[in-house]
Amino acid sequence: MSKSAAILFVHNEVDTIGWWLAHHATIGFSTLIVCDDHSTDGTLTALSNAATLYDIRVQSADTTLSTRLERQTRFHENALAQGHDEFDWMMILAADEYLHFETARSVAEFTANAPGTTIPVNWCLFGSSGRLTPSAFSPVETFIRHGLLSLPDHRVVRHLVQPRSLDTGLPDPFSALDRNAVWDEARILHFAASDRESFFKRDSSATPEQAWKNFDRNDAEYGGANRWLPGSRRIASFLTQASLTDLYWRLKAVMTHADKSTLQKLGLTPDQLSVSSSSRSQPQFRFCTLGATQRLMLDMQTGSLVPVGETDTNFGRYNPLIMALEVSDTDIWNACLFVENPLPGRYLSLAGSPTLLPMVPLHIKIAENTVQSPVSGDDIHIAIPDHALTEIDATISLYSRITSFMVLTAGGHNLAGLLRGIERLPAADASALGCAVAMLPFEEAERLSDAFPGVVPRNVRSARPPQA
Known part of the structure; x- marks a missing residue:
């Protein structure tokens, strides 16, 4: 039976990390390998609770490396190398990227007849759908409008790769900039904009208004990914209740020890x-x-x-x-x-x-x-x-x-x-x-x-x- 893993490097995504985990477990990844880059908002705690329920392998970023890019690159390289003998397929994703198949029912089905050892999947850039503040619902149901297929950003790709056949180096997201984007079989739902408040709170750009204008694309509506929601909600419910059980015991300790x-x-x-x-x-x-x-x-x-x-x-x-x-x-x-x-x-x-x-x-x-x-x-x-x-x-x-x-x-x-x-x-x-x-x-x-x-x-x- 085919085994697959999604790889995630994450920092301060506590309010959405559960949905990312639930979605990628729902679409059929056998394992989720997640590295927390010293989050301060409780992301690591949420991951640790989730790891008691599913095969989620949590680790912390290498503190000997001074920049986030260095820590991310090292983690990605190690994850692919360590998965060489265990996984048939692996994919590097970001916390605002959700893999979606148009017709395939799982990662295993999507990769079953792959013509090669690498499958590129294009971005599909979703805007805020007019939302100004954070939502408690899944990004899949909150943000339903995206940019047109012809948008140059959609030529960015993420790769499903067979790690044992991977040459040296990491898969290049910019390797297909000379080709038109294709969404016929799969796409990466890229919720880069999210809501306006969260976007500017991340402070991830030197020119935030310009970046917001680039990412907040709402030209077309798409609801095809809703088919994953029943499964995602079911898994997210387990994660929610695991966190609340943890909260109960923490509050109990506060009262017990004054x-x-x-x-x-x-x-x-x-x-x-x-x-x-x-x-x-x-x-x-x-x-x-x-x-x-x-x-x-x-x-x-x-x-x-x-x-x-x-x-x-x-x-x-x-x-x-x-x-x-x-x-x-x-x-x-x-x-x-x-x-x-x-x-x-x-x-x-x-x-x-x-x-x-x-x-x-x-x-x-x-x-x-x-x-x-x-x-x-x-x-x-x-x-x-x-x-x-x-x-x-x-x-x-x-x-x-x-x-x-x-x-x-x-x-x-x-x-x-x-x-x-x-x-x-x-x-x-x-x-x-x-x-x-x-x-x-x-x-x-x-x-x-x-x-x-x-x-x-x-x-x-x-x-x-x-x-x-």
């Missing part, structure tokens, strides 16, 4: 964590099904949400959705959406929610009768039959599904309350912790992320409030 240094980073004092300082009464929840004469359910065969009548219910196929509403005297109620019977998979898929958790955090705007993601800040359209929420009995079984969330938020939707909840929660519950983090105020979620870099995924961090 870590004043970390509390200071979180903007908290020991007095704020005392039980007596919390005067909040125990929150009350209402449980509802979505619909009246029909109910919205998860079709376990297709993964889609469908309205189902009482006489049509097949409990082997359909899993009813339940919304737990946290009663509030404000216009916005917190809510958690989950299925009545625990999922065999890792997350509940809801269009517009990036959380990738079995339980989806929501904000319900009572006066406007709208649903919003606390992470993206965008409205979510849920096709509720009859436009009705039907309240049901709050059974012990239903309460058991949100017990961990209730423990984590009993002291309020703030960092002090979260840490008090962590102290009382006896075991890690990634889904409940992710929902609790999503409902923190934006500034507090950012402090949590800064204090624990690499273990607070962007897809559970609350949205930045709109500027006045």
